[in-house]
Amino acid sequence: MLTNAILSGLTMGGMYALVAMGLTLQYGVSRIMNLAYGEFVIAASFVAFLLFTSGGLSPLVSLLIIVPAGFAVSYLVYGILLTPLVRRARSREALEADSILSTFGLLFIVQGLMLVFFGGNYTSYSYFNTPVQILGTTIAANRLVVLGFAVLFGAACYFFLMRTRTGVALRAVAVDPIAAGLVAVDVRWAAALAFALGGAIAVTGGVLVSMFLTFNANIGVVFTMKALIVVIMGGVGNVAGALAAGIILGLVESFVATFVDPGLTIAVTYAVFLAVLLVRPGGLFGTAK
Amino acid sequence: MSTLLQVSGVTKRFGGLTAVREASFVVKAGEILGLLGPNGSGKTTMMNLISGNLRPDAGGIAFENTEIAGRRPHLIARDGVARTFQLVRVVGEMNARENVMAGLAFRKSPLWGSAAEDEADRLLERVGLAGRAQTPAADMTYIDQKRLELARALGLKPRLLLLDEWLAGLNQTELEGGVSLIRSLGEDGVTVIMVEHVMAAIRSLCGRCVVMNAGAIIAEGSTGDVMADPAVVSAYLGDEHA
């Protein structure tokens, strides 16, 4: 039962972390509080579903199409819809309020498009749902894939942000966009890049979770909020934090469900989140000001 | 002169770094005390400890014989300790008058309404911002913001005023104006602790100085004596000022 709980927690946690990583880039670096984030996740789920059911394309293969597309769409969204707001923003708060309002509109637009194209029905398909035996327990292969991607993306992002020049530049933009310009960082490019990378991660998450979760055009907000919780708990802009927070929440959930009461799982995850913030107001890895 | 502030054995650590180490000194009522030291020696930290922005790890701070170490800043401010900040802090979206009224409205004997407005304008005039009452603080230059900060601090009717490099960045003429402003405060009976790297100002204003280095107090005494202290010269002043 213990290994079951751990494994199940790790896989769910991996999913939370993966989905949150994109948001932490978008909010942490580009300073866009993207309320439409979950809609991008679900849109990718729909596309993967469509490619699978009508084209017989494996979701893992469709990643090769969907991820670049997600990157490109996000890049355009930033370039066309958000850049005017970034330019007119006089302060961080102003940009925050503006981005909340405009991505709220974007949320409706993307959701509206999904409703028009796919309707409000529940959608579900099954791929790679084969049982895999590890450590004496069974788990669906598709969930392991998600965990694998989470760890891979987490490591890649961490390395990218901490060790590469471009990564440090993105972090610099996160800290102070004006000063970043003074050290030759093209701030608009960096912000668009981070936003697009975040979008690419979002759609990756969407494709992967579509293999085992039932979704419809209306549940994007669930992913947005979950991602926000993870991002905040990990510390804004901190990829390692997001990974850790996601996995902690996943484990907490599965342990409570297994050993305490499934009725309390969500309550306890929120309680853990709140407790972390009470002790560390800047998140697990954040720096309290 | 009676003792207004007594700092005894105060220590403050940030992680592994001891920013202030068992520092003790006194400030007498009515004096203008210079607090000197190289960059990173703990001067601002000391100001933060006195004003309640930081809590000491050890030691005591007595203001008018009452222990204030670790009290919350708003209580210390109401007791009559006002300060300015090394990196100016004004409320950008409020105008100058409102910024000063912030100092008036919450002190022990608060002023509010038109009385506060009149007093705010008077203080603005005193720091050289006459006629700027309606200017948003964010649109003012750095130096003007510093003036504004001082007016706000004066609004608290302080008995002890902490100035953290308030004169930094003034040119010669402005410096002279600033020095005489601080002197006039002293004449009004306000006790001042000033952190400053402008030696000319220290020489002309401060009767006594305390010098810190690496968190510890390395010299205390009359300005002339302190400036001649070889330890101070080598750690802080350099040969030019010797």
Place this chain on the structure above:
Amino acid sequence: SQESVRIGYVVSKTGANAGGATTSTIPNYELWVHEINEAGGIQVGDQKLKIEVVEYDDRSSSEEAVRAVERLATQDKVDFILTPWGTGNNLAVGPIFDKYGYPQIAGTSVTDRAPDLAKRWPNSYWLLGTGGSYAEGFVDLLVKLREEGKIGDEVAMASIADGFGIELSTAGRTALQENGFKLVYDQTYPLGTQDLAPIVNEVKALNPDVFIAFSYPPDTLGLTDQARVLGFNPKIFYTGVATAFPLYKDRFKDAANGVVSLGGIDPNDEKVKAYIAKHKEVTGKEPDRWASFMTYAGLQALQQSIEQSGTLDKEKVSEVLRTGTFDTVLGNISFDNENRQVPNIFTVGQWQDGEFVGLVPTDKEGSGELVFPKPEWPAAQ
């Protein structure tokens, strides 16, 4: 006299309830309007009147539903109002239907208070009945199986923590305990739970003969998925809402075989066959095998009561609704005078070779035989 019948409705086209509404409610409203208009309209007295629709989205909010129904009644002045999706919104709009005298034929509300509500609002009809009827019908089936020595005493039950799940699980628990079953697992899980593996793992370790989940669509699919991956195959595997959806069949194909749930139909009934075919033709997808049928039957009853009374007068139509008998996809039905529900529905059904066959009440015409035990899950693809 008027040229058309104005029919209004407010449903959740967006928001949390949209999944349910788009499955069971909206397609049937569209189908019904399409059929009537295709046939030239409703016969009202001596003229045929086409239907003109006024529709709103309640965005899954009770407050929006209330306001929209007020709007339909007072601004749009529609002749009849079709009901919103779900228990909460039907209760929210109940007082307004009542205030303006509209008959309220709810096809997607399960509530133990159905009898009370029918008394409180005399023009209201709660076709899906009470949670108790579903739970009790199922427990009766279990009792019989135990008598036949096919299953033991041990039952595991999981339910969603909202009104529906709690009403059903409460009724189920009482019925099970009264009949001497042992609940080896009895837990709820909150709405929005994404990870169901812990529940299935734990239940599997207990190895009960019967697993019951009073669940909602995403969890119904998730539980089935996990049971299959983890190789949990009890003799009776019961999951809640969405099991009777075409989605379930499409998703699980052969693996759906033997799964038990609420609802069910008689697949050999001609009317049922025709309805399914027409539904598919007009809306592009098959109806679910539970609430869609009640919803559609309710619409047929409304149409017939208008035709029988020969008027659009709400009073008179309501009178006919209360007392008449209607020829519907559920067969000939009349609304139980006491509590205004349809007595003639299947409460338990099972997927059998691609059709969700109604089993209980066993004495109802066209009821099928339980396939027992549930076949092994086929190997996953």
Place this chain on the structure above:
Amino acid sequence: MKNSPAFVIGAGAILFAALAFVPFYVDGYGLALAIGIASYTILATAWALFSGPTRYISLATVAFFGVGAYTVAVLGEVLPWPLVMLVAAINGMLLALVVGLSTLRLAGIYFVIFTFGLTELIKQLVTWYEVKITRTVGRYVFLDIDQQTIYWQLLALAAILFLVGYLIGRSRLGFALRIIGGDETVARHVGIDTTHAKVALFVLSALFMTLTGAIMAPRWTYIDPAIAFNPQVSFQAVIMALLGGVQRLWGPVLGVIPMTLLFEYLNANFPNYFILILGIVFMLIVYLLPQGVAGAVSSLRAWSRRDGKSVEEAR
């Protein structure tokens, strides 16, 4: 003269008195619309009362609203109405006190998401309690309170809210909050007890939200945690307030009225593309009215005033 308190309060009183007659002139839908506007006016204005000056964006609105609604669901048929309201008020204020005190160290987005998480936690705990202890997750509220009465109650509450907001705006408390919003360190060093000030206003704003929930609950007959604690309410209140403008007391209402009417208009005309068109309209508003509606109104007024002056000068 125009800004003297007596004038402002008097004008407000006349306006509210006039609004009290609305139910006699509109049909059921009109009343429902008025109720919707009134309730969101209170929520958005109460939200801005705290969040406007301090810039702490709270998503806990529905936590208080839901507590009010739930109090009615539990006690509505047990206690007389005024007592129910009193209990709701106490519950809401106690909750706000806990939230206020626990969020003191949080800033920015951490505060935002904390308040969201807290709301969800409360929803989960209420659900769990109902499941485990009372075994009634959906509660039925059958109260004989008609729609006019609901409207009048909301109107009265709104009137009190505007009065309180007006007085606070002119008080030292309101000033303290603006300083806190500007720079909390400065606030502390000019003698403001920031804890007191923030918590006091947070509790006050929560009180109005709670009472709104309590007044609205009888409209729905059926209340479960998902209905009472629907996070959409928090979002909508924030969005409306931001759109209207939070720097002025009357700002949020300028977001509430057009937004509500826009929702109604789009819903009636494009029920199937509602969300899509709403999204587009929304983005347009954000781009075209950078300062919010109130900001636009103000600059319009400033512009017309300047215009007026130049005419005088020309003479």
Place this chain on the structure above:
Amino acid sequence: MLEVSALSVAYGKHQALRDVSIVAAPGEIVAILGSNGAGKSSLLKALAGLVPKSRETSVTLGGKDISRLRPHEIVEAGLALVPEGRGLFGDLSVAENLQLGAFAKRARQGEADRLARVLDMFPRLKERRAQMARTMSGGEQQMLAIGRALMSSPDFVLLDEPSLGLAPVVTQSLFSILGDIAAAGTGIILVEQNTRASLRIAQHAYLLENGRIVGQGTAAELSADPAVQRAYLGL
């Protein structure tokens, strides 16, 4: 050569700079003198591309027109600013701040050498490489800001009050370091309230008042000018 002509800057209706022209040669130190609010910071910010310049403005660096470039392109072209208030990345470490200083493509070569030089110049930075910039003392931050600007291997550095908040002993060494930097070929535009010290190391100086250039000359000429002496030297 850095050549600025017809530079004007306005904040809304407020005209902060009018028709300002200055030139600086490689390796030259040019001091800008002016009272509080004269527009010195605005001048430097305008050159760095942080505030919009009027259409007539022309700024050329080594013959290349840089008046329309965005801040990062200006750095790339060889002009680095140490702004008022320092503009450090508070949440990044000292080492990362310095690394970012060399983000410009022009600065990639010889980065290691330059880093070693900067750390030599300011040994305190070497001790505190891992400390977060935000927690450094005021003077330490000033050192970091100058060090970071030098990391971009600029042709010209714009320094806005670099001695602000530095202890006297550090100020002295700063001025001698500035002399060394210039001697190594990097031009410096220096805005500094410590007029005496800056005129001592500068070759050329401009007087700015109310947004206009009201005087200029060699440092020696200005030091001898009685008006300058009265206003800026306190003699």
